[in-house]
Amino acid sequence: MTKKLLFIFCTICVQYFLSQELYSDYYKLRKKYEDLEENDQKAFSYLQLYISKAKKEKNYEKLVQGYKDAVFYTPLDEHKLKYTDSMIWAANLSKDKDLMIVAHMDKGVIYYYNYKKYQLALNEYLEAYEYSKNTTNEYLKHQNLYHIGVVKSYLGYYDEAADLFSKCLLYYKEKSKSDIHPNLIYNNKKGYLNSLHQLIICYRHLGKYKEMDAAVEKGLSEAGDDKDYIQEKGYFILSKGISEYRKKKYEKALSDLYLSLPSIRKSRDFARLSVNYFFIGKSYLGMNDAQKSVVYFRKIDSIFNKHQFILPELRENYEILINYSKKNKDQAKQLYYTGQLLKADSIMSRDFSYLSPKIHKDYDTKTLLEEKNKLQKMNYLVTVIVILLIIWAIGLIMLFAKRQKKAKEIKQQYILLEEKFVKNHAAEISSAIVEEKRMHLHEGKVEELLRKLKKFETKKGFIQKGLTLNRLAQQLGTNSSYLSQVINEHKGGNFNKYLSQLRINYITNLLFEDKKYLKYNIETLAKECGIASRQNFSDLFYEINGIRPTDFIKKRMQEMEGNT
Incomplete structure (x- = not known):
């Protein structure tokens, strides 16, 4: 009997030490890359080993962790999205509800933070919310509350969002001060600082400036000079700069806004970067320096063109x-x-x-x-x-x-x-030079062609049906190659773009100036400006004006009816 008990005891010990060694292998691999900075590709030499090991052993908890690390360390947004899909796949195989919460929230964060696709982000947060109903993990519950609060804040429900962020603050503050693992303290401190920053945004829009300024000072104090919280500190400095602008302390505002720029640029948070540029521009405007201000307002337009996203306040x-x-x-x-x-x-x-x-x-x-x-x-x-x-x-x-x-x-x-x-x-065409390959044209020849094009625009020659580059070249007494180069260099784009802008600008002005055109159908409007296809006209109108012609006419008529 004693020998049997001894055998059982030894078996248990062997299994225990084997499991410890298995954990140790994962631990050792993570230790080799976990101190690298975010978006550092060097982590993948060890990460691939970590993920392969988890796949081979069907250790789905570790596999989710491996893909989560991959999201953190890959520098490419499209790869981050791909790895969150892999997280969801591994979490589903594990059948662990908490892992499913983590996977869907992480995918939502990528949609929100890296792409600013609020619709797709909200879908993931709500999916995580369904799984979180039965979890006992309060950290995950509050993470999801935070993300839903961000969506509410974007929509302008600042009171409701502030309530959610306040709940998160209480939870994260208590956990970050408790006796837990340093990694957990770090995560909760991050949650606390981010919730405080979002609460500051709500205070600003609600006009609670006293509470806002107190929260900014609190955030700066909590973040301190700790390099782990540089990004969060940058957000608090940005908020301080906005507060200085509100108080018309423009030089102080500019100092703080410029100070926050490096960390916000590094974080690749283009939405907050736009806010930063906006208040730099507004500060220069407050100092009556319109030229400097416009530089930063145009930067916001560049960001909008790249990401097709802009915050309502901008x-x-x-x-x-x-x-x-x-x-x-x-x-x-x-x-x-x-x-x-x-x-x-x-x-x-x-x-x-x-x-x-x-x-x-x-x-x-x-x-x-x-x-x-x-x-x-x-x-x-x-x-x-x-x-x-x-x-x-x-x-x-x-x-x-x-x-x-x-x-x-x-x-x-x-x-x-x-x-x-x-x-x-009358709309005019931009004179930006876009062609890299040029033919050398005599300056007098260029000026002559430009005068002819000006006459062509004034006499509305662009409304001719079936107008082509060759046909216009013949009408202007030149060849198509010379005409194409002049249009590219002096009219902001190729012949088709030039012609489309003239036609759409022409018909847009007619819709503004003469209400009879509002009664025309789309086919008639298209023919009026020389465009043969209804669909082509509709697509060009949307591309240039940002709205479909049917919607534009409807809103214009509603507005005119409202003014009568």
Whole structure:
């Protein structure tokens, strides 16, 4: 009997030490790369071994961790997205609900942080929320609350978002001060600082400047000079610069805003970078230095063109650029920035119409219903609370309806603004030089062609049907090669782009100036400006103006009816 017990004991010990050695192998591999900075490709020489080992042993918990590390260390956004898909795959194989929460949240973070695709991010957060209902992991629950709060803040529900961030702050602060592993302390401290930064954004938009300034000082104190929290410190310095701008301390504002730029650029957070540029531009504007300010407002336009995303608070950026172009009598830029404003409005409107109902239906309403089911098991007093919650939900729906109505009214006003900027002005084509390969043309020949093109534009020769480069060259008494080069070098693009801009700008001005054109169908409008295809006309109108012609006409007619 003693020998048998001894054998069992030895077997257990061997299994224990084998398991420890197995863990040790993963631990040793991670130790070789875990101190590298984010987006450092060198980690993959060890990461590939870590992932291969986890796959071979079907250790799905470690496999999820390996893919999570890959998301952190790959420098390419498309690869980050690919590895989050792999995380979800491994988490599903594990059948571990907590791992599924982590995987879906991480994918949502990539959609939000790296792409600013709020719609796709929200879908992942709501998926994680479904799994989090039965988890006992409070850290994961609060992570998901934080991300949903970010979406609410983007939509303008700052009070609701602030409540979520305040809950996260309390949890993360308590955990970061507790006696736990240093890695867990680091994660909770990160959660605390990020929640504080998001709360500062809510305070700013709610006009709670006293609370905002106190939170900024708190954030700077908590982040300190610790290199692990450089990015978070950059956000707090940015917030401080914005606060200085609000107080009209423009030189101090610029000092802080420039100080925060390196860490925000390094983080690749293009949304916050745009905010930084915006308040640098506004500070220069406050100092009556319009030329310097416009440099930074144009940087925001470059970011918008690259990512097709802009925060609602930066809409004013285009209003400033439109006014600046108008003041400098640059009609081409004026029209361009008007088109950009229309496009930005279209994107923000699309996001709002998708996100707002979904977050109320799939998160707020579900949360209330779950709470109701729990409360129904309690006494009469709790039943009263349920009724109050239902009333609150109805209030939210009414608030949402009111916000939607207001959003529509605001959207209609931009047409009126555009009318002030472009009415009675013919659009001109930018003179940017875009061709790298050039033929040497005699300066006199170029000037002659430009005069002929000016006459061609003035006499509206561009509305001819079937107009080609060769045909125009014959009409102007030159050859197509010379004409193509002059158009490329002096008219901002190739012949097709030049012709399309002339035609669309022409018909846009007609729609503004003469209401009879609003009654024409799309085919007639297309023929009026020389475009044969209805679809081609619609696509070109959208490309240049940022809105479909049918939508433009509808809104223009609604606005005119409203003014009568």
